[in-house]
Amino acid sequence: MGSLTAAAEEGTAATAIAAEDWSAEAVIYVNGVRRVLPDGLAHLTLLQYLRDIGLRGTKLGCGEGGCGACTVMVSCYDQITKKSEHFAINACLAPLYSLEGMHIITVEGIGDRQRGLHPVQECLAKAHGSQCGFCTPGFVMSMYALLRSSKDPPTEEQIEDSLAGNLCRCTGYRPIIDAFRVFAKTDDSLYTDSPSENANGQAICPSTGKPCSCRNETDVSTNESLLLSSAKIYLPCSYNEIDGNAYNEKELIFPPELQLRKFMPLKLNGFNGIRWYRPLKLQQLLHLKSCYPDAKLIIGNSEVGVETKFKNAQYKVMVSVSHVPELHTLKVEEDGLRIGSAVRLARLQNFLKKVIIERGSDETSSCQAILRQLKWFAGTQIRNVASVGGNICTASPISDLNPLWMATGAKFQIIDVNNNVRITAAKDFFLGYRKIDLKPDELLLSVMLPWTRQFEYVKEFKQAHRREDDIALVNAGMRVHIREAEGKWIVSDVSIVYGGVAAVPLTATKTENFLTGKKLDSGLLDETFGLLKEDIPLAENAPGGMVEFRSSLTLSFFFKFFLYVTHEMNIKGLLKDEMHAANLSAIQSYTRPVTVGTQDYESVRQGTAVGQPMIHMSAMLQVTGEAEYTDDTPTPPNTLHAALVLSKKPHARILSIDDSLAKSSPGFAGLFLSKDVPGANHTGPIIHDEEIFASDIVTCVGQIIGIVVADTHDNAKAAANKVNIEYSELPAILSIEEAIKAGSFHPNTNRCLEKGDVGECFLSNTCDKIIEGEVQVGGQEHFYMEPQCTLVWPVDSGNEIHMISSTQAPQKHQKYVAYALGLPLSKVVCKTKRIGGGFGGKETRSAIFAAAASVASYCLRRPVKIVLDRDIDMMTTGQRHSFLAKYKVGFTNGGKIVALDLEIYNNGGNSLDLSLSVLERAMFSSDNVYDISNIRVSGQVCFTNFPSNTAFRGFGGPQGMLIAENWIQHMATELKRSPEEIKELNFQSEGIVLHYGQLLQNCTIHSVWDELKASCNFVEARKDVNSFNGNNRWRKRGIAMVPTKFGISFTAKFMNQAGALVQVYTDGTVLVTHGGVEMGQGLHTKVAQVAASSFSIPLSSVFISETSTDKVPNASPTAASASSDLYGAAVLDACQQIKARMEPIASRGNHKSFAELAQACYMERVDLSAHGFYITPDIGFDWMVGKGTPFNYFTYGSAFAEVEIDTLTGDFHTRTADIVMDLGYSINPAIDIGQIEGAFIQGLGWAAMEELKWGDDNHKWIRPGHLFTCGPGSYKIPSVNDIPLKFKVSLLKGVPNPKAIHSSKAVGEPPFFLASAVLFAIKDAIAAARAEEGHVDWFPLDNPATPERIRMACVDSITKKFASVYYRPKLSI
């Protein structure tokens, strides 16, 4: 058929289609409502459709299947088994028409505040499992789908597993797990019984018997109003009801129409000439294939969806093959298993489990290996849709299954359009990069997986950045058959195949040949390693980098395989040599027990609300998907959608901009460049050193050059892609080191702080020892779940401009937009209701996008909406600053620090933004909690050709403290003492003067540390770890304790001011508006608690609707952890003013309620509205002299961590984290604990998981200046299974803070740094591994301590084949 002309093909296809009676009627049910899908929507995903029809509870977080925010449940009916199946999927990847005939249930479908919440929703809200709430509907739907898909209640392990495809950046997952834990039991009393309490008065989960907060009595009683409203409406849920098919008033049934409906082959169309086919028979499929040889076959779309969205691939003809029965075969045959190419991975998992039980272990070694590998393959939502054939035919070099198909000797059955079937061995199928042995007129029919024989062993390997839901760095499939010959057990045949090391999976042929016929013996190892090195060569500039690590992994995997087989043979008593017990540690596979979290706090009640662990005020809205974010706001008529034209060069002169193609693009409405800015094009939060639209020179990849607006987001993107820009490249500075070498610094950023006489000290003989070193601190992406978004519209034809923005600083948006348009601030309004996480990333960087959109809106006099795609967001909005530090420390033999000389540099990027303030805080924090009599800290902000780096939780503090903890560790190694001892010896104490002149008052570090030390039983923990390490050669454990002190206040004095507006209404309800933004941290809840206690009314009488620049002017950004202190105090001020006005009336009458009093005041013409104001007293700092009191007070904390590492792969997990913090008298302990846990897990990402890879000198395989890690696929934040197995948080008791509202302390940023305990525990474990090889000296370990850094630091005979013992993996800083 390939010889037919296009027209002829068209004609043949049409005939075939007519003959087959293809239908264009597509029906789906959404939340029980029938919906006929019109033709023409083949380009839409389910997510786009749902949001278009107003179901906006389902969120767009990434669009690539990597975050789970878009999770919905799909139900379909199996005509053969007569049962409906329910499963969670990512709506962002599901083509709309692929769901024809199915029932989709979204978060709106399971419960809301009007009808009553579903227990899943209610539990999550009550357990404080929703902070910003953007991830929440996704979690709800994953849990809901799990419940509906299991006849029996799921186990706790299944619950944790099922959430691996859902990311949360706020909570640290613990409360989510605790919330859902209750569903792990059938007992209905769970829903009706009160929780029991342990001796400490802690609520005990009735399901697990462990402490948890899911049924915390305090919560229930204190948040009465919120809970009662839902409790009244729904009845307890019983698992017997949730069997997936049965109808009850709570669960939506599978629509009877869809049960009876006869499926038809479908032919539908989409935008831009796209055709969508759904054949129902193999013959129909083959016919289509003959007509359209280039047609894209689609099953799960998990690969194709990403290609079309992010790689600009366009497919004109798509054929959904998921209804072709022949491709769904799953059969046990005589010589093995037959697996249809369209079989979904989740179904394969279930099938393999059954087969393994039925056939026993000898025959199913391959099945077991595939099943184990599938556990680490993507997340549940992807496995529910992704297919075997899709994975094979994509031929990705990092496919997890292809090396296994090859190693197991699987065969692929291929059919052509003429029904000819041929068989090819998996090992011959992969021809080149994404090239397979499949002609255009062929498709993959099935896979034949042979049984294994007796003494045949198959093993899978995979090492990724993150264990769960991550693609492999290197993976492998290995198989060996051993047979007896002349009394010896020799290798009969062997297959060793690696993925992730070349364009195709590589077979280690020389090694296989060498091993065949040999006796399995450790004597073979050395020679085998040598051959493997030859078989699997990795060039220095291999794509993906990490060459030394990936090469080491290939040998490590084989070593593990060798030990595994030896062990299996030993068990059977076939080998004489017993394996050394310590070696067993190389082959124990990782199994994760259930996470246990405990929280220990006292609640000091002050008035009606303050001090109580109340749930987040928007929690109920968030769990039901009713909470609106910027992107959910209904757009005004005529709204245009924006896409940015971005620089593709790190440093270049713009020669020309050609917009001719863009202008003729569908839906195009305008392109705006620097020349179009009506006001000022230069802007910036402190100095105006950046352009809204680059006019002449671009200074980073991702810099905005222009903005295109069109009728839809997709059309705007398409048009923006057609703007052609020519550049003349200029030299670029792509690291801190290059900047230092070139003297490339932001002007006037040189800073110095000094105490004592450092120079003199080093010259005199007061120091017994002097050490010098360098610390590299890696950056971090904010990864707020809600991407940047603004909707801006002109009022009165541009006389005023209004906007709704996802920002931490509405006032910055107001300013940027006013400057850009040349309008007075009084005519520009910015409102923010809530944001889906910010963490500093929406403090300043969001404003430039609003300014760009406002130019288009103003010029066209039309509303414009801009939402950044996740990749654009990550590559353009800046990140946590990377730092480079050079230290020189003098100390006594007794371990006392005498002098510190420190030089620090941060990577500011291409504009100053907040980099100087970040540097300054790092300098303030560089003593951490240590008393240093002679100290000099100097710093400077580097100008580099990267997007401007910006604020991020901690704001330089964590970087400064990490540097301190590094040199403390270095000292301890020099002194051969534990770092904890050296820390204790040098703690600061009450009354000392810090290196910047502040007097230390109310210092609680000693109490915090001592309580932690007792709580974690440090001495015992050390003994246990030593004993474990002595018995295990290839797995090591490590522990560490880390203290922190975090200064509270904006270091710019003027920013420490806050305004609030409090309005009392005649029904006794109170509306509060203040300058702070609710971004999940519970600010509104805490502030409302302050107002409620002030008026002695219940919390339910107080409401905070939104933040708006026209209500409270000139607000500082919501940042620096200080918002509760500032806005709490401002609100208190306003409440007190109103109370003072009410007092005369109150004292006159006997009012039964606050409402009565308010009404009486109204009748007496009392003003019931007040503006409150607060400034932080007694602070200030003068950089001219380097002295002052920048902070109001300090928040203290300490953390203990215990980790276990696999020294052969670099894999690690955190066994325990124990945290003690002093938060004074907490205003809301539940919210504060949520902040601690969330910050700790975010910090764990920074310390040990999240690595930014930029195109720089260290990463030559990435285009210069480009960000490689620009989505959840390549940038791995912690997932639910990365949290500590035991996670304990305690608040220090009985320590009121005299410096802040209601004796509380700020919490948002301070706990973040505590996660460095994990980094140092990893380092401790690595030190134990190195000691086995005789390396006891100091070694650097940069953050993040990824598997690469861990593996390469655990030097052994394998790593030495690829790198020196001093090798330090490359880091973009």
Ligand SMILES: Cc1cc2nc3c(=O)[nH]c(=O)nc-3n(C[C@H](O)[C@H](O)[C@H](O)COP(=O)(O)OP(=O)(O)OC[C@H]3O[C@@H](n4cnc5c(N)ncnc54)[C@H](O)[C@@H]3O)c2cc1C
């Ligand atoms: C978030 C996420 C996580 C992932 N994690 C992993 C992971 O851990 N490990 C891993 O290996 N992969 C992973 N992937 C990649 C992907 O999910 C898998 O490759 C998946 O198996 C593809 O199946 P699919 O049905 O979705 O393929 P589709 O996208 O539907 O199709 C993929 C390709 O296969 C072709 N094709 C499908 N069936 C046939 C057939 N019968 N004959 C010929 N061609 C055919 C299609 O035309 C298309 O080119 C991940 C993807 C995402 C989005």
Ligand code: FES
């Ligand atoms: S939006 Fe679908 S997984 Fe992220």
Ligand code: FES
């Ligand atoms: S609550 Fe999960 S991302 Fe914010």
